[in-house]
Amino acid sequence: MKLVQTVTELFILIQSDPFTAIITLLILVFSSILLYKKFGLLQIVYNWIINNILRFMKREYVMLTTFSKKEANYSKIKEKYQEQGCLFLTLNVIKLFEVDGSIKKENLLKILKKQRKRMKVAIKRGNNSNSLIYLGFPHVPLAFLDGYHFKDTDNPILFEYQGEDAETLGKGFYELNKKYNTDMKIVSNYNEQNSYGNEVAIKIEQSFPILDEGITSVSNLSQVISIGIENPDRWKINNYAQIDLYQKFFLDILSKLKAEGVSKIHLFATTPVSLSFSLGRVINHYHPEIIVYNYNNNAYDWAINLRTEEIITFE
Template structure:
């Protein structure tokens, strides 16, 4: 083979034909797709998931039978056969014959369930064996909707070995021995006092990954996988607070903890040595897998196990991987191939060789060489996506606009577009509630300014202003998982900004839970700026309707208490986790009613938390001390997003003297 011969690149583009909302919980029935083996054409194909279901169960065994694996292999090839897969097979056969590397990328659009399938078993017609057994073959998964985030360049690579036995014993000594040996042989800096994180908790991991003096470029994480809420697979960590229970985090929780910065991450490689690190729990699960989360967050190379991973196998993987990457200075195509072969040879009774799953972008050769120097940085600063400022007014008007002095990292080297002003003050300011319905419709319109900004890619969005709390929640609800920056108004400095003194402590957000014996409503009270009093809530939502009351509170609520972005994100994460844990996916709850005395930033993130599809219909209530009742109106987030003229999103409550016929779930 000529040196540095370009690989044969084939992409399996798989497109769903149904709305994702219809696939969760997954129906396990025949589904139709469009499949394309590049550079071919898209062909209709179908997959009988009812038949696949029993076959996939075999992967949960420590040692799947050869017959079962062969059936799965044949099913995958049969699925692609109508899409002219045989033409690709011929190209693959020739490439492997001459020693040319073969890279196959599985890329799905609107069909996340297809990432659940073990494409590592995909065979060819010339020998019927899985392609992953070939020396120069690489199978990778790519999510096309992932944000493009190049890793932050660093002068020296650094491996962080983090482990936790919170879920049970792990072969930490074996992994450390292999890492130590590979680094020593390659003369790669590995300072155990700094680069080994024992009994790792989520908080300590986040702190370590945020270090800038010696940025971590490769994370080797050894812990146990575990089912978390809603049947998703997550990871088990040591508790952040001594004496607490082990922390089980799903991908959404982990992403919110580890990827807070908008400036990208120095991580270039993540190796997850945990059972089911690449398993989403079920096809089309909204959360996806932990491995996919790191990929979507922009880590160029992610290695995980989609099945149970043996302790001995994980140690062999560690040895093979880092000997190849560091000592032999080979790329990940060769390193993964070598690791699979060693796993097959040394642990033939397990499925560890098959279990390895690799996420990486096809258009990034640097993803395959995580310990090589990144391409030279251009002398001119690289262009960054435009910054879009969204100013939202309804409670009152704004008189200042954020500048680079208020958020230096966000504004740096960006073109700042003219701000988008969503002026609702003229229509509904000063308690002009008769215009609420039409203003909600305008805010949530698919062709409106907010939706248009959220739908645009390759931009950064900064949201600020003085909207009513329910309308800020609606903005967050519509943004859903779209990254949006929020600035809070500093009343002392009369600016929209965050304080940057990171050492200052902030008051903890406490949670009080009360269960009722009647009703089907969950009431969520958030007392951050002021106390939310139950008697005010009861004027519009009788206590007899409440099966669960969640009260998030500060010991001393006050306006302006949320001063730092880290504080905002911590509070938002606490609220989301508790809501998901207590309400998500539980049929006894038919509605959520949110009474929040919070700043705009918290309201926006609260709306994002309520966008989770496992929650029932959510209502956000607006407080005004001059109204009677004080919670004069509420907004259905679901109805507002649906924008159905026959289904109003606003409920206006009559004054006590008029009586009430309001019905909102």
């Protein structure tokens, strides 16, 4: 009743003294802004209403988080974007995996279904093509698939997690540095003079080396194209310039293989989440079909066809 009475009195004031009413309204607006910025609980309530009830409203940011390998606390990142208006879409599917890291095919299908649903919401609710924030601990095929879904996103905001001996030690999740050049050197054994068959294997060695024997045994392919740094190591992706360099290099090889008549690529990668997602973004429908393999307990146990989302399992 008091709220109704206050609103009624405000309308009466507007009619009788417009100038005073405008000043009062401005004070209320500025007070609301100050309260919103100061009190996290108010931000949470406001964002919950916008995100869950007023679903037609676009959001300045959409934070897409995927946890399938392990969980991590990212509350500080959420607090930062909560104030600016952010829709949080989290996919936590760790419980669908067995203790040894294996997973049943039906559970993988459940994950892909959830991914598709979340992807549609993210695209629909984002204010523009620069609204996406991506982080988490997904398996490599899932991160590539997330990136493939968001290939029309212009400049996603990417996060990595600090690790031992990392230059960003102690930061937890951190946004990649906004650097525009890098001294990183990517090497490859790709040779334009070689004749490649209809199907080839590509290995991307960023965090760890990948043995050709394991690739050949699971794919039955002898042609393995390597891409990566000379001495693969963890925690070495920490800025946007490195991501851009990898994207251009990978895209160039995809285009050349397509021109040479390659129709299918078997992809094996030891890439951190930001790089996996970013490489997935440069893959288009006109490129060769790409199957991304998952490595678990010294063997490849499942893979995802990015174009068809077919799941392939190996015994």
